[in-house]
Amino acid sequence: MILLLSDLILIVDDNPGIRSLLKELLTSKGYRVEVAQNGEEAIEKFHKCEPSAVLLDSMMPGMNGLMVAEKLKSSSPKLPIIMISAYSEKEEIKRAQQKGLLSYCLTKPFDINEIIDSLHYIFELRLSNTM
Amino acid sequence: MEKKRDSEFVLKKEFLNLCEQLIDQITVAKGFLDLNDERDNYFTKATRREILRMEDLLKEFIKKILESERV
Numbered sequence: 001m002i003l004l005l006s007d008l009i010l011i012v013d014d015n016p017g018i019r020s021l022l023k024e025l026l027t028s029k030g031y032r033v034e035v036a037q038n039g040e041e042a043i044e045k046f047h048k049c050e051p052s053a054v055l056l057d058s059m060m061p062g063m064n065g066l067m068v069a070e071k072l073k074s075s076s077p078k079l080p081i082i083m084i085s086a087y088s089e090k091e092e093i094k095r096a097q098q099k100g101l102l103s104y105c106l107t108k109p110f111d112i113n114e115i116i117d118s119l120h121y122i123f124e125l126r127l128s129n130t131m
Numbered sequence: 132m133e134k135k136r137d138s139e140f141v142l143k144k145e146f147l148n149l150c151e152q153l154i155d156q157i158t159v160a161k162g163f164l165d166l167n168d169e170r171d172n173y174f175t176k177a178t179r180r181e182i183l184r185m186e187d188l189l190k191e192f193i194k195k196i197l198e199s200e201r202v
Contacts, residue, residue: 015152017159024166059151086151087193108151109158109186112165 008032010051011117012068013084015059022055023082025112031119039063043071051079053103053122055115058085058093066092069101080122082115084108143196150193157186 009031011022018033026033035047036042040064046054054072058065069081080103085093093105103125104118161182169175 015159018155021159021162022168023161025144028166087190088147088151088152088197108154109161112162 004060006032007052008034009119010034010036010042010045010054012036012039012054012060012065013057014038015057018057018084022115025115026072026119031115037070039065039068046072046076051120053080053082053119055082055084058083058089066096066101069096073101080104080126082106082118083123084087084110143199147193147196150189150196153189153201154186154193157189161186 006028009026009058011019011026011033012035013019013022014037015064016037019037023033023035026082034051036043036045038060042054042056056065063071065085069083072079072081081101082104083096083102084106085108087108090107093107094100095104096102103122106114108117138144161179162172164175164182167175
């Protein structure tokens with residue numbers, strides 16, 4: 001298990017409960033965290049804090065998760081994005097994965113261990129790519 | 132007839148949206164329960180079991196909505 005404590009994760013979700021849960025979870029595991037409540041704020045914070053990975057909700061008012069993922073990937077193609085999709089959106093997410101927009105995808109209702117496992121997965125992948 | 136189908140479609144979309152909001156709240160409740168220090172406590176386990184049951188029922192409800200026409 002590879003846990004790089006200096007990694008900063010950007011959490012993007014319009015639901016304050018989900019933002020609060022993910023923030024508590026990730027800080028308890030030693031990650032640094034930034035939060036955004038919509039797509040526009042996510043793009044702004046992404047340029048300010050340059051996160052190691054983004055945890056992105058798919059269903060948000062205004063810019064949805066896929067639109068945000070496309071924007072972020074256009075300025076940072078190697079950025080790992082973990083999409084948290086709504087239960088009824090499985091097909092759209094599959095298409096986004098085929099386009100190479102997402103590193104990992106979780107479906108709500110997720111389990112907190114799945115979040116940690118997905119981060120370990122993408123950081124282990126990053127480490128093996130640099131070796 | 133067309134008008135009726137359109138209003139049914141809108142209604143199904145609204146149901147779906149409400150279900151997704153409920154799924155979010157279940158995710159948060161279950162997550163905080165798992166984060167607490169007393170996860171092996173009898174009542175914590177029982178609460179988690181009931182939340183999972185709610186989760187299953189909601190998933191079933193969403194599945195039924197998605198199976199119905201034009202959603």
